[in-house]
Amino acid sequence: MALVRAGCARVQAWCDVRMDADCDAREGYLAGSDLTRMAVIERALARDDVDFLWASRGGYGATRLLRAGRHAIEGWLREHPVPLVGFSDITALHGLWARCGVRSIHGPMVARMGDGGAVSPSDEATLRSVLAGETQTWAELEVRSSGTTEGFAAGGNLAVLSALCGTVDQPHFSGAVVFLEDVGERPYRVDRMLTQLLASGVCEGARAFVLGSFSDCEPGPDGRTVAEVLDELLLPLGVPVLAGAPFGHADRCAAFAMGDLVRVRSEGMVHFEPR
Numbered sequence: 001m002a003l004v005r006a007g008c009a010r011v012q013a014w015c016d017v018r019m020d021a022d023c024d025a026r027e028g029y030l031a032g033s034d035l036t037r038m039a040v041i042e043r044a045l046a047r048d049d050v051d052f053l054w055a056s057r058g059g060y061g062a063t064r065l066l067r068a069g070r071h072a073i074e075g076w077l078r079e080h081p082v083p084l085v086g087f088s089d090i091t092a093l094h095g096l097w098a099r100c101g102v103r104s105i106h107g108p109m110v111a112r113m114g115d116g117g118a119v120s121p122s123d124e125a126t127l128r129s130v131l132a133g134e135t136q137t138w139a140e141l142e143v144r145s146s147g148t149t150e151g152f153a154a155g156g157n158l159a160v161l162s163a164l165c166g167t168v169d170q171p172h173f174s175g176a177v178v179f180l181e182d183v184g185e186r187p188y189r190v191d192r193m194l195t196q197l198l199a200s201g202v203c204e205g206a207r208a209f210v211l212g213s214f215s216d217c218e219p220g221p222d223g224r225t226v227a228e229v230l231d232e233l234l235l236p237l238g239v240p241v242l243a244g245a246p247f248g249h250a251d252r253c254a255a256f257a258m259g260d261l262v263r264v265r266s267e268g269m270v271h272f273e274p275r
Helices: 002-011 034-046 062-079 088-099 121-131 158-164 187-200 226-237
Strands: 084-086 104-106 136-138 142-145 149-157 176-183 208-215 241-243 256-258 261-265 269-273
Touching: 034 062, 062 088, 062 158, 084 088, 088 104, 088 149, 088 158, 088 256, 104 121, 121 136, 142 226, 149 158, 149 256, 158 176, 158 187, 176 187, 187 226, 208 226, 208 261, 226 241
Parallel strands: 084 104, 149 176, 176 208, 208 241
Antiparallel strands: 104 256, 136 269, 142 241, 149 261, 261 269
């Protein structure tokens, strides 16, 4: 909890932070039972003075909340459409927010904000800009497959997205610019997860792919890299593919809003326009 408290202290300079009483709950490898974590969300979404709900950290467990309380969360969001901030495991909840038509932000968790230089001043400024609904542009990305297109921002953590395949919460990326990142997965696992997304039909109609960091995804003894895997599976789709975008678990964690209009340019530029 030290990093969470440090993160709260950091952002207190520009927003009023209220930490839920159960923020430090624990149950095995979860941050409290499903009922406890559902209660935290309910309390936050029931307040009239909450501007956004910010995940304290990632890890594992958000997909369990979909099974435990999907309909309850949908009802709360209809009454109080509060944006959500977070990434990694929070990818599961981004999809639910999107289906409810509520804005959500792919951005650093509170604990990462408190981890020294894990979030640079420029990325913090970007987060504040996205929360304010301002436009932004990422330039000089690596062009793996050239092209110009536009679509709505979707995606997130590859492992979570693949885990949702075959469930009622399976994502659908028709018309989307799909953002992908991951951490700690060997290339063969990235191959397996991305193959599952493609085989399930999730990516049919996707307009483009923007790849963030795939950190700690070093090759095995065979030497095959994650970049080679991504190229092999994505380039044949015939849509623009940009790599090296400043989001994910590595040094950069620039924020962007799910559902925003994204314009992809052939020179390696991505422009976000709030809807």
